[in-house]
Amino acid sequence: MPYEYQEFPYLTPGPLAGKPEARHKVVIVGAGPIGLAMAVDLALHGVASVVLDDNNVVSRGSRAICWAKRTLEIFDRLGIGERMVTKGVTWKIGRTRHRDREVFNFDLLPEDGHKMPAFINLQQYYVEQYLVERCRDFPDLIDLRFRNRVTGVERHDDHAAATVSTPDGDYRIEAEYLLACDGAGSPIRGMMGLDFAGELFEERFLIADIEMEADFPSERWFWFEPTFHPGQSALLHKQPDNIYRIDLQLGWDADPEVERKPENVIPRIEKVVEGRPFALDWVSIYTFQCRRLERFIHDRVIFVGDSAHVVSPFGARGGNGGVQDVDNLGWKLAAVVKGDSGPALLESYDRERTHAADENIRNSARATKFMSPAEGVERIFRDSVLALAAHAPFARGMVNSGRLSLPCSYQGTAPDGPDDATLPAGAAPGRPCPDAPVGGAWLLNRLGGRFTMLGLNTDPPEIEGAAALRLDASGLLTQRYLGDAPAAVYLIRPDQHVVGRWTDASKADAEAALAVAKGG
Template sequence: MPYDYQPFPYTAPPGLTAPEPRHKVVIVGAGPIGVAMALELANYGVPSVVLDDNNVVSVGSRAICWSKRSLEILDRLGIGDKSVEKGVTWKVGRTFHRDKEVFNFDLLPEEGHKMPAFVNLQQYYVEEFLVRAALDNDLVDVRFKNEVVEVDQTAEAATVRIETPDGEYSLETEYLIACDGAKSPIREMMGLDFAGELFEERFLIADIEMTADTPSERWFWFEPTFHPGQSALLHKQPDNIYRIDLQLGWDADPVEEKKPEKVIPRIEKVVGHSDFKLDWVSVYTFQCRRLERFVHDRVLFVGDSAHVVSPFGARGGNGGLQDVDNLGWKLAAVLEGRADSGLLETYNTERTYGTDENILNSTRSTRFMTPADGAERLFRDQVLALAAKAPFARSWVNSGRLSVPCVYPVNGADDKALPRVSRPGAVAPDAPMGNGWLLNALGGRMVVLALGCQAPEVAGAEVLTPEITDEIRRRYMGEAEKTVYLIRPDQVIAARWPYVDRTAVEATIEAIWRGE
């Protein structure tokens, strides 16, 4: 294998020899979402303990497509530049019907953004970068080979019982965050289950190592000649690794289909030769499901433990990082006493809203790619036939709508004459700013962004008055001479006004901390 899977060190935890004091936060799961959660909390000065039953990064590429928003979040956590440098940057996707291209798209046609539209980077690299950052952070205590086997909670705290190679111990924590994946043991221990849709379809994932000059693009085929009647996807990754997804059908035997003697002939048909090495294989089933609630008193669910979606559209890992983005500042505020626990309810409402949007898009993609016999298949086939001839129909071809952050339904003031891209509820769009980038000047606290005017000092926020570049004017001002924005700690726009109104800004900040 090109990647060298090295175990992380196990250290006997102090709780084996004496009871530990109550921790502020315990996170279960040292995958990319769990460790990102710990680093995000550390950015706010909140210490955490991360528990994982394993001591090595996940095997296989798994999540590979990291969106622009995810890269912006990873940048805050200190690994954004490293991820972009190691990954394969892309923004163009091409969709084919049989051997003819019917549709293509450019996810970031304009300049003036620090981060690219997408980077392909194997999950094991992202995990490694995050874990090493966490091991260097004094506020993060990562404990490998620590398996949570029991969870309980009261009104004041949650308690977990943990098994290690040296015995058992318990931890008490003000909040327990479950980042333990789609098969979450924490969810099972609490008797919780997903609601949603399981699709009767299976796909094969294969990572192969080969030398090729394939461009850095996303290629998707409906009914390709090399895989008749089904669909296929190709992505380029670092280290000469290529991801190939092949639709198998519901009747395919998952165990049989993972055997090399079954996989290799299929791949040979895709790439047209046998000069490759098989690196990793998996078979998965499409599903779009979530917990009814992500907040259960002292236990909070984040990432795949809270929701799962079909992989086309790259909404799984990216959605998990958006959970981290939303929860970190809110939990920190509650722990610091700036807000009461009601603020955490907005994590539940906003991220279930975002998850439902992901599920809707993923469900539509799944039904287009794997239509049921009858009306669904007729519609899909007619759209593909029409798209080959009529440009207006090409945007109807759905091979996975790629992940973008949702626009939250916030209550803040909105000057609708300003550009739509920077409306309340949206992530603040990036733009060049002097010698840096606007998003690097936002985040971590409430910011009043004053453009074309001088804003007065506002209680509970910092004021930023950058030089107005062409991109800032286009994305934030439009035709306006001046405007004022309130940006939340997660870089989401809370409100905007056509003029300076200190009282309105301060009232909006107070409402946010109250969870309104």
């Protein structure tokens, strides 16, 4: 197959090589996209971390493949966004079909003037590879330890500790904070006996990656009750290297062990691709879940990504939501361990990201119930909508094959900053900054990683703890940030979210908003 898996080297950890370790600032458990991105984000803030993973190779199979615009902007800040876009398959059009007719389509990025596309498809193993290589740019700040399996966790008032098993024996490691980035099955969540509340849907889907040469466009195709898979649903995505992702609904009664056998998978795929030759690359069976922890912070142990929340895959909200967890937590944890803010700042991670998880779960659950309705009212509604959509435009927007991931707004969840509501709604406090071209470059490449006082057509107040940036606004920058106002000042968080904005800001106004944003 096109991707060549390579093992990462195992090195004997210091404690097992006669080199005692002091307590670390941060230990990250899990070297998937979330744990690796977390290590890079902390390193960019000058915070060292140790990353522990029980494996020594990137993920097998494509797994998470759909990366949304906001996530790509975060990866761009971390240093791999452009590489991902170059390798990935860019798309923005989705088409939904009922049997053999199209009933609905959408354009996820109908306007120009953004550096990053609406979506790319790129296999998770590439993302992990790029992140491992990026981690190696910080040899003094990121300690990658493969084949280091966490077998126990302790919580204390001022630190957390883990017992780690390796080929050379066991050792104990301490950290001011331990981050559980160990996936949906999270062993750490299990060790701590934490409830994972929510809804488990009685439905199973088959995922198959196939290698195939075809002229399918770079679009998302979803079918309700296709003729090649009667009574069920199907999905097709194009990936790099002539790899295609095919999802097929199987029903709750399907036996996962039987259904993943090649002799059962291949005939199903042959019907989808209409006789084109293909090679089977990877197969998995998954069950719909929409669940989360009640809290993401448990003393000195913090849950990030799928260890904290899981959603059904339609809508691309799992991996994207996890990366946005990283974006939210990185600067806050760095500020706390460096002593720039108090621990109360971390509570805003819990508050904002549980809000985001609930939004993702709500959208994912609605899509799941539409795709796999219960007998009775749910099925009558679904079938009626699909029937109407063929000739009634109002019904087409009700067809739900997965509302695709959009960036979450923290309005009403983050501390509400000052807002001049005469400015454009798309850049209101709590929202991520919309990108715009700026003098041959991009606005978001000028923001992020630190607090910034952004002045548009005016000098921003200069305050301690925030960089000052003045830009002369025109074109899309004016449209997205000023509207009819001649000038404005924005306070931007390190994760490129708006804290507050004014058409006339004093130094005292800016200092007060910054103090609140830093957990004061």
